Structure formats: C-alpha cells, structure tokens
Amino acid sequence: MTDPVSARPEPAxxxxxxxxxxxxxxxxxxxxxxxxxxxxxxxxxxxxxVAVTADRRAALALAAELAPxxxxxxxxxxxxxxxxxxxxxxxxxxxxxxxxLAVRPAREANxxxxxxxxxxAPVVVLDDPRNLGNAGAVIxxxxxxxxxxxxxxxxxxPWHPTVVRGGAGLHFATAVERLTxxxxxxxxxxxxxxxxxxxxxxxxxxxxxxxxxxxxxGLSADLRARADHLLSLPMRPQVSSYNLATSVAMTLYHWSLxxxxxGTR
Ligand SMILES: C[S@@+](CC[C@H](N)C(=O)[O-])C[C@H]1O[C@@H](n2cnc3c(N)ncnc32)[C@H](O)[C@@H]1O
Numbered sequence: 001m002t003d004p005v006s007a008r009p010e011p012a013x014x015x016x017x018x019x020x021x022x023x024x025x026x027x028x029x030x031x032x033x034x035x036x037x038x039x040x041x042x043x044x045x046x047x048x049x050v051a052v053t054a055d056r057r058a059a060l061a062l063a064a065e066l067a068p069x070x071x072x073x074x075x076x077x078x079x080x081x082x083x084x085x086x087x088x089x090x091x092x093x094x095x096x097x098x099x100x101l102a103v104r105p106a107r108e109a110n111x112x113x114x115x116x117x118x119x120x121a122p123v124v125v126l127d128d129p130r131n132l133g134n135a136g137a138v139i140x141x142x143x144x145x146x147x148x149x150x151x152x153x154x155x156x157x158p159w160h161p162t163v164v165r166g167g168a169g170l171h172f173a174t175a176v177e178r179l180t181x182x183x184x185x186x187x188x189x190x191x192x193x194x195x196x197x198x199x200x201x202x203x204x205x206x207x208x209x210x211x212x213x214x215x216x217x218g219l220s221a222d223l224r225a226r227a228d229h230l231l232s233l234p235m236r237p238q239v240s241s242y243n244l245a246t247s248v249a250m251t252l253y254h255w256s257l258x259x260x261x262x263g264t265r
Contacts, residue, residue, distance in 0.1 A: 018079040021050045022089055025101050030171070031161050035062055035096035037169030042070045044143075044172040048077060051100035052089065056080040059098050091161070102172070104159060110175040114149045114185040118207060120260050121148050123185050124248055125211040127223045128154030134215065136166015137245035142174045143167070145252040146262040149175030151184060153223070154214070181222040185209060188228045191219050192251055194241050196230030204255040212251075215244050 016024075029049070032038045038051060053059045056078055063071040081089075083097070090099045114123055124142050129135050135150075135158055142150045152158045158176045187207040192199075204210070211227065213219035218241075219227075233242060233250050242250070255261065 018050050018052050018081060019085060019089070022052070022101060025049060026089075028104070029101035030104050030159065030164055031090070032100040032102055032169050033090060033161075033165050034094035035059060035098040037165070038074070038098055038100045039063070039067045039070050040143075040169030041100070041102050041172045042073050043067075044170070046169075046172040047103040048100050049103065051077040051079070051098070052081045052086055053078050053099075054081065054083040054086040054097035059096065062096065105172065105175075107177060110149065110177045113175040114151065114177065117186060119148055119185075119187060120206050121146050122204065122206065122208040122210050122252070122255055122259075123148045123187065124150045124252070125184060125189075125209055125223075126150065126152045126156075126158075126244070126248075127181075127211055127220050128152075128214040128217075129156050129212075129244060130215050131244070132156065132160055132162040133166045134244045135160075136163045136168075138212075138248045139163065139167035139174065139176055140170050141245065141249050141252055143170035145256055146260075147174055147252065149177070149185075151176075152178045153181055153184075153220070154178075181220070181226055184226065189226055190229045190231050191223060191227035192233065192247055193219055193224075193230050194232050194235060196232040199231045199233055199251065199254055202229075202231065203258045204251075206255075206259050208255065210248075210251055210255075212244055212247055 032041050059078055060075060063074045086097055087093050124147055129152055135156060139150050158178055164171055187209045189209045189211060191211040211223055233247060
C-alpha cells in the first residue's frame, strides 16, 4: 500500500490489522471455518481478503502435506494471531485453528452460470429444504460431481454459515443460489420421488434439472406441476424414503455413469 501524501510505501504498522479487516467484512463475507474450507475455496478461485490462524507453522505444515498446490497462497495470506483472538472471531474453534473470510460470488454471475445453455452437467434443485447440514452435504456432492449448480427454493439460505461449514468451502466450486420455482433454470426437469418411475431404466441428460423434495413433506405442488418426469430410486417395500443428501448422491452417481461427470483425477 502507498501513502498518498509522501508517495512512499505505507509502513506495515499503519495498515489495518487482520482483526480490524475481519470486523469490517464479517457481516457480508463468507466464513471459511478451518483449513479444509479455506483450501477448497482457494482452489476454486474464491477471493479471500483475510485469513488468520493461531498456529501458522502447523497450518503451513498441513498445507505442505495435504495441499501443496495452495501452500504458497496460504503462506502469503495467513496471519498468526493469539489463540484467544482467533477464538473470538469464530463461533466455535476448529481443530486446525484456521479461519478466513471470502467474498461471496455475485448473484448475477451465479445466475448466468445456472441459466447458460447448452449445459454440460445437471443443476440440482432442493425444493424447500429444512436441514442446513443436508444442504451443505449436497453442495459438496455437486462440487465433487462437477454439477453446474445447486438451487434452493423456500426460506433456507444456502449461504448460511452452517451450510457453508457442511459444504467444506465448496460453494465456490459450483453456482449456489436461492430461487423460486418459476425462476428455475431451463432444462428438462426430473423430480425425484419414491412414487416415480425407476431411475435405472433411464439415462439422465447433461442438461437435466434434478429436483429433490423437502425432508418433511417431499416435493411441493408447484415443483410437481413443473416436472417433466418423476423418478424413483430403488428401495425395498416398507422403507418410506431415503435421506435427502443420500438421494442426491445416488442420482448424481447415476448421471455420472453415462453423463459427462469429471474423472477421478
Ligand atoms: C426424506 S425424503 C422426503 C420424505 C417425505 N416424507 C415424502 O413424503 O416424500 C426427501 C427427498 O429425497 C428424495 N427421495 C428419498 N427417497 C427417495 C426414493 N426412494 N426415490 C426417489 N426420491 C427419493 C425425494 O426427492 C424426497 O422428496
């Protein structure tokens, strides 16, 4: 940074410290809680204005061992702060004692990605999900399978800190937004429901919109009305349904068997 009066570099002591930057950004930024969330966010291009750790040496050793691709970025970003300062910035200290704030991607950019056609990988829709942990697990799955994005309908905020924690920083690897049913991205809509046609008889196209119902009440009437196909996952009689996130996992896996999912390495 440059001092505008003297045009000389500003002394480090005059720069805002990580804690004041943290407090300035905390209300609008995305909390990356722990080493792995920060690692994933950096890999997928998140802008990270501040990152702290209570043990810089341990964090960089972890990077050297598990994520050498982001070690230099972490070396440049991470500021060591006292344990008590770190603990005051996060809701609950993480075993890796690392935390960072990332800039949330612009909604317009995400909407552009969700609506772009032709699409090479499905969009996952969670219709009025209730459980924040399920939503995080689904975002992690979508990132792993290279899905175009995850859309939620209803009141749950897919960028809620608990969802971000469950997603392990992978919100930056796919487009995550909340929309209404009439606003859903284009593409054939396959809604998953235990009463549907067996998914095993069908190839899911790359431009599919894959919709899953709420944990409590299943698919909403609006979503059902919009669906082009109702599909079921194999399940023996007397079992009522699977968990939401495991249903998404099975469906994306089914798509990956014939669709354009990424390779394993
Ligand atoms: C926990 S279930 C919802 C159960 C809810 N009580 C109901 O009436 O459907 C959450 C969602 O997972 C999906 N799901 C669960 N089991 C399924 C199955 N066997 N076949 C297709 N979808 C399933 C559906 O999208 C369902 O709406």
